[in-house]
Amino acid sequence: MRLRTPSLALALALMLPPAAAQAITVKTVQSPTGVDTWLSEEHALPMIAVNVALPAGSAYDPSDKPGLASLMSSLMDEGAGDLASDAFKQALESRAIKLTARVERDYLVVTLTTLSENADEAFRLLALVLAHPRFDAEAVERMRVAELAGLKQEDQRASTVAQKSWFATYYGTHPYAHSSSGTPASLAAIKIDDIKAFAADHLVRSGIKVAVSGDINDAQLRKYLQQVFVPLPAKPVPAVSKPAEAGKPGSHTIVRNEAAPTAIFGFVGPMRLDPDFIPAFVANYIFGGGSFSARLMDEVRDKRGLTYGISTQLVDYRSASLIIGSVQSDKAKILTALDVTKSEMARFAKDGATAKELADAKTYLTGSFPLGLDSNAKIARTLNGFQQSGLGADYVEKRNAMIQAVTLAKVNEMAKKYYDPAKLVIVIAGTPAPAAQAEKGAAPSASR
């Protein structure tokens, strides 16, 4: 490719970071419930978005009952208090109130979306769900059948198969190892009493994180917090233990006939509150997190046409942290794609990033921050994520300055410290074709 000079107008634009965009204003809301609550008031649309994270994630599944938290979460809109399943759903629908629940590793996240005119009813139903879920036999069986069907669907996709196996390989016997969706055998064995006991221990006030955005003020929210959270027990839920040394570096293959095998690859990252985290976050952008600006996308997709998408991200749990990536490719090309990934890791560790890469990463990461905060749903979700990570409400204001402060030396230190191909744990779902074929099938530009 010939080197070309960008036009003058573009060159000028590139020199300046985007104007300091007014981020949202986040208030913490005090209430006698003691529940950690953040509010972003925004009255332009007549709606409210709420995210509630409870310490009821899949890591708390008993070791012989993986899938319990997930099965419970599927029952969160299946009736509460006096309202059986159908009556409860009609109560939601007749006022267009949306209530969802999803299980992550540490937290159960319940989202509530409502028009502000229906806020009273929305919070009333949320209170009912958290304090008096019903878990009727009919609903439990129906959701069990749906979850079992879901397992089959997951098994149809190489990406989910690879992902589940990667966590099992990496975390071994730790509670982060198993998939939140459980197994056919574990789902079949879960009893209603197990679900009720789990709810009693985990739908509790301690450790709850609440983020709210939209057409609601402090005083109104305080009233609802009382109503929703006072009835919940104040039992503490301990964080899960830290995993021991993470396991089994090397490449593991799940033999399956796949047109396009998926590889998940990962290694340990810094904990969220570790001073390494922000520099490692910037380093990850340069290496694999930055979409079309990242080295991996450049090398594996743009230059060689080996994949449609490859990326990495920094994932933080309460008790562990990961740098994890995925790539999907033709079975004759997947090993080449992984070889390029490994050699890029080694190059990154050895030579680090360039000053230009760092400057570009900073303008993107700071300039794009408001894009994730331009709707009530996104604000509630983003703030709730910050809460789950143990950050303070002032993080929204401080974040960009923290990113600006990252030096090239620090990024290079992160590259050396974390990006070691020898520590890479790889799981490939789908059988790669032999190397000889991989050579033949590679794109013309792969020879460079």
Add this chain to the structure above:
Amino acid sequence: MLKQALAALAVSGTLLVLSVAASDSAPAPAQPVSAVSARAGQSKATQFELSNGLKIVVIEDHRAPVVTHMLWFKVGGTDDPQGLSGAAHLFEHLMFKGTKTVPNGELSKTVARNGGQDNAFTTEDFTAYFERIAKDRLPVVMGLEADRMVNLDLSEMNVLTERDVVLEERRLRIESNPQALAQEQMDAALHLSHPYGRPVIGWLSEISTMTRDQAIDFYQHHYAPNNAMLLVAGDVTPEDVRKLAQEKFGGLQPRMLTPRVDVPPPPRLAESRLQFAIPGTKLPQLMRFYRTPSYGKAPKGVPEAMDLLSAVLGGGPTSRLYKTLVVDRKLASEAAAFYNGNSRGPGEFGIIATPRDGVSFDALENATDQIVRSMTMSPPEAGELERAKTRLVAEYTYQHDNQFALAQDYGTALSIGQTIADVEDWPNRIKAVTAADVRKAAQTYLLKEESVTARMQPRP
């Protein structure tokens, strides 16, 4: 479809139990076109045109200091040359491969360097390129888009490498997904020789033959200001946009375009039935697609009735399909309906149900047919219709909370021939639909001879 799958690592293992996207090419979840529901009830959209034929739409959303910049071209899968399905979509990828002044890959990097995000998608009817960015960067992205509209500079190697990327995209989205493979075949069976029967991403055997010359020919006949619509949503005023657009796009010359062919849907005289046993299928599924009217073609009120029919029949856990098949009769683990009417040509109405273990396809299909018939026998009950209307009308407020979705709604509607007034009046038209209208829609359009039914058998 998005050029790039930002590797969705669903680390939590959340189940995607049922995918009701009609096809790979549907842009985002098929929500109906809708309107800004600001308290004022005034239009937030302004429309004008430059002398070179570029249409411009501005939608004000001043909540955050950001903008969504979208350029929509009136070219999509329907415009793929005969024997070269997937051309419009592959060409979308090539639009990122550089111009005389912005080298290959630099466009996305420049946008990122300015704190923005960019991507593109192609449907049967249109191709759209977008950037999301801080409002003071609007001139940068507008300059980039104006540049690649006319100055694309494709090398042989760039075309061949990107063709490989698209083949990987097809493997990822279609070849490795039995349900997507089946739906692609169903669309082909449903639309017969109409271009909607061809996949937007292209048949493997056709797209793998595209050459640089064909790409350049495609560019010269479809990409020009007189075939495009610029849509800017966000913290801007129409005057800002008018001035900037004149500066960046005003000097571009219109081109002679290949006229779009509006293919009438061929007649269907019988239902189609497909039986799949695709290797890798673990979950059996019953799927039915009906060919129906769309927002692009049908008289006002008809697609709205179809939206409500879909909501009452299969739009969630209080719908008839779910209540009867999943809750009461225990024949299915999931059951839902969808309607995608956002097209210039025919729309699609679909039903998907997953039989429970031990339940035969015959039993499930008979029960499903009974429920569909119930919609033709009598009008929906007042309560269920009211709930469906409440939900659909609220949904557009929720959807327009998201600036990108807001822009996409207007853009889609305008690209299939609707007006801004049509978009903004949609909630009122939904409210005006009567129970009799819904029944009539079921009687008139849920016809066996207008449908394809597929059974997906598990196969190791």
